[in-house]
Amino acid sequence: MTVSTDHLAVSLNGVDNVGKTTQLAWLRRGMPSAHAVGTVDAWDSRWREVASGDFAQWWFVDSTTAEHVDLMMSSHTARRAGSGRLALEDRGIPMLRATCAATAAIKDALSPTEALQLVDRIAINFPAADHRREVHVLLRWSCDPASEAAESLCRETRPVDERYSAYQHALAEILSLQAERGDYHAVLDLGNDPILDVQRRLREQLREFGLQIQPLSDQALDRLWVLAGMSESGKSRVGELLRDEHGVTRIKIGYLLEVAALRAGVTDPYGWPEPRQAEQFTEEVLRFAETSKACTISVESAHRFEATAYLKRIWGDRCRVIYVDADSAVRANRAAETETRLRARDATKYERGTHRIIDIADHVIDNTGPLSALKLVVTRLVSTEGNRRVPLYASGPVTQGEWLRQVTDHILDEQVALVLATGSTGRASWRNGWSDLDLLVVRDTVPLEWLRHTIGSLPTPDDIKVGVSSFTTGDFDALRVPPRVVQSLRRAAEGVGVLYQRPGYLAPLPVTACGDRTSRGELGLVLMTTRRLLANEQIDVRAVYKHLVLLAKILLRADGYHFDDPQDVLAAFRELHSTAGCSPPQLDELVRSPEDPLLCQQLAEATDRLMTYIDQLDHIVRTDA
The missing domain is CATH 3.30.460.10 (Beta Polymerase, domain 2)
Structure with missing residues (x-):
């Protein structure tokens, strides 16, 4: 189905703190022609009058439900009249009615059903807003209203009173009633999905309605390592180790922000609010990953607390913040600059909240020891991440x-x-x-x-x-x-x-890849040991056979096959690597007659052919002498 964007409104709806405003901001960047019309309180001067006094008193006590509905509907009508052809609404008409109904449930002691019916009866008497096609999307964490309200309240940054809590519970129940009767064209259950995943799902949902939206990159980024720490703590060394020893693509945060600023026509990317910096940075990471096909990226240096905290919300578990810590004396000893200059850089980082990142870091590295300790801990982080x-x-x-x-x-x-x-x-x-x-x-x-x-x-x-x-x-x-x-x-x-x-x-x-990676890492040792065994005139049949099977296992794991029983291993190896010509005696024969000279010779020759085959496997690159 293709939906015309001639006078179309898309609204995001849901309880407080569910992410409506955040998701609309991301959506706006994927729909350059859209008009982000925001919330209704920007479209009627009466909101400023109400806000100048005790807003909560007017909202929950002084106003009648009819007055409340009048302000909401009139504001919505003005918003529609001032909207561009494609409008992005923060709370659409169903949600506006839901907020009025939740307020009525508190003021008038009504059940959610009664409150919604009351508001619907009142609203029908007001002039309708300009007609246009509408797509209303409900964002929610859970289909259970009680859980939905509890999640909303736990995300409040300030303590809430009993009245607001009751309002949020009523609102969750009313939104659930509306969803059941079909007031929303789509309902997205978010669970614990990070912002980026929700935005991807939202764009996919809207494209199903025929909207033209730029898709987010489909490149799967397995891990985003974010490196933070004070000056000379060792962030760069950690970035080098991730790159040189673990194949991680290394980028500077500042570079990607500069690219984002150029793309947006902005002179100073640090003039953006920190959450906006994190969003713009993320979009550049996605573009870079799609172009480079990088699966794991490390970025340094994270200096701003709010931006770093927001990155974790955007990426979820795929983002891992590493804070590299070292005391001031150690850092001063490492610095090539004067202590005064180092203190000045530290002061700048303190002002940006760098030191606070340690509180939200997934890993904190104490980098006061030798380089060997740092190498071991970086290897540990990479090896165990995802397990x-x-x-x-x-x-x-x-x-x-x-x-x-x-x-x-x-x-x-x-x-x-x-x-x-x-x-x-x-x-x-x-x-x-x-x-x-x-x-x-x-x-x-x-x-x-x-x-x-x-x-x-x-x-x-x-x-x-x-x-x-x-x-x-x-x-x-x-x-x-x-x-x-x-x-x-x-x-x-x-x-x-x-x-x-x-x-x-x-x-x-x-993870499965760990078995393959560690096995290939020991291939040289296994080959060396096997040749030592074969050098003996009277070979140790059991030892040689086990090494033969082990060599076959290593190649099969690299092929993506994992067998345990020796006979299964060798059968699979013969099928997948038939050109190796490896045909050792049957295990039962060797068990019955381990000293049989003919069997010993067959085993030794089969093992020799396998090692010769391995020696030729990587000769697929033509290199000039």
Whole structure:
């Protein structure tokens, strides 16, 4: 359907603080020909007279409902008469009636239904505003009026009295009644969506009604890192680390604001109010991301508190503010300028509220230590961002159950957070005479004494190799673990291998890409170890086979496939990488006859072919000598 913009009005409606004015401002920039006519109180001089006295007294007590409706309808009529062809209204005609009805419910002790009926009867007697096509959109957090009113009230910056609270509850109920009877052409339930997502949905909704609106960029920006801090705290170094070690696109906030000012024909972008700065900056980020296809961007330096706080509202969880902190003595020692000049820059930042950003930051980095500490913490932030923390549920082992219970009891104390059986341990795929028993223990601390007295004294079954990997909860929080532990964590989240989880402990669940990235990071080490194994005249069949499977897993993870069982891994590898010519003996054959010379040779040759294949995989770029 195409809607003519010849005399068209679009209104946004909803309870207080739902974001009507904010969303209209964004919408106006996407509809250059639109006339933002604002609220009705700018269109009738009587509003100034009422506001000059006790406005709340007139609104809720002194005025009659008829007087209230008269002022609203007359103001709306004047607004329509002065509107351009395409008008953007802050509260349309249904909402104006709703506010009158909510006020009547308070003044006249009426139910929401009775109040709305009263206002509708009064309003019908007033002259109609200029006729035009209308699209009324209701914005709401929830379909439940009580929750809607509560959300509105909790967003008030000042304490509210009982009367205003009752008004807001009545208004929410009346808006719900209007929505049920079809007074609004569209109802957008916002939930906790950030401003940017709401605006995107709003534009999509209006385009369905045939309106011509510039779409927001569809480029999915996974993360916007916003770096803040006082002078010489280390913001630039963090930006460099994000760029150089983690592939994050690095931009200066000032540059994008200058671009936004040029686009808007404004001389000084800092003359905009800070929320407007954040909006204009965001639109430039979206344009840049669409052009560059960047998925993760870091911006520096955030100096203004209100603009930074508003950025978080605009972007929601995709925006992460990092405040880089260091005491004045450390910063002065780093500065190439005089202490007087540094203090002057600090004074400017204090005036802009830079120091307050620490209170709204998602992460605060204490950058008073060595560079190594900064590199580790930046890696931790990037590696763990986007991961969820989940409860794990113990699952009974299929094999070695008695031994696993005995060992778990031996290990447990108040500091142990998690015990996992990894690999084939405790599972149906475990093979006598071939498989090892592997455990993973996560503990708050892992001191030498505990390692020797607890792990060193584990009861071990005869002729079975037992391996225990120990990590601190800090290691796990930072995902400072090898790829096989990442895979074990993902399997544990599916209920595989969990022997114990401390009540209240939530394990990190790495995103799928983390397993692939960490696996490829260890490829060189795995290749080196495999070649060492093959160098022995009498090869260790179990070790070589496990390394062969591991190499295949690394490539499959890079392909986007995640298999656990060795035979499944090799079957998938043969299908996806048939040119590798990797055909090792069947696992059952190796288990039955691990010393068979022919099988050993076949295994060694298959492994050699696989490594030769890997060596050629990245030879797809032609480089001049």
